[in-house]
Amino acid sequence: DGGITQSPKYLFRKEGQNVTLSCEQNLNHDAMYWYRQDPGQGLRLIYYSQIVNDFQKGDIAEGYSVSREKKESFPLTVTSAQKNPTAFYLCASSIPGFDNYGYTFGSGTRLTVV
């Protein structure tokens, strides 16, 4: 079955360390997105990519970096510059330019920085 795989489900890191969250999709979608969710809040857009080798900052990109070298993969690195990295991170994909088409989300990675 097609879908989005985020790994790992839970991730613990020490403060000051960079950490990379994985997002892989086999839906043949061109567009991919990263969101952050804090407890009791809605999702906030970190980065998005509409095509391979191109990506754009979302609303809260500071302290994060991404790459899009393959259509299937859109990894997110949480750097030590991110002041409050503990959160639930969600990856999604879609077909760009078709706004009557829904997003498919992964099941998320819960990052805890201690």
Add this chain to the structure above:
Amino acid sequence: DAKTTQPNSMESNEEEPVHLPCNHSTISGTDYIHWYRQLPSQGPEYVIHGLTSNVNNRMASLAIAEDRKSSTLILHRATLRDAAVYYCILRAVARGEGMRFGAGTRLTVKP
């Protein structure tokens, strides 16, 4: 994306219909109305979307006001598994940017 306004929370009894409202008074003529829901500790799930006409699918119905300034997501018979946060989002045609989520409506279903 244009802004939407939803109640913070709603309650329903199991097996009764639920009407989740969404106001979007600044909607433009080409904005699609999307609904997603998020169960605890999961990613959001697409529910339904529409442009002008009412829409039905296996999960829910979407009723869109004639002036498009509001819409209502209808769950015909709520079950305990429908307890989730429901997000109403407007999507501008072909903008290509990521969707912006508000806080949504937390639906509680009582047995």
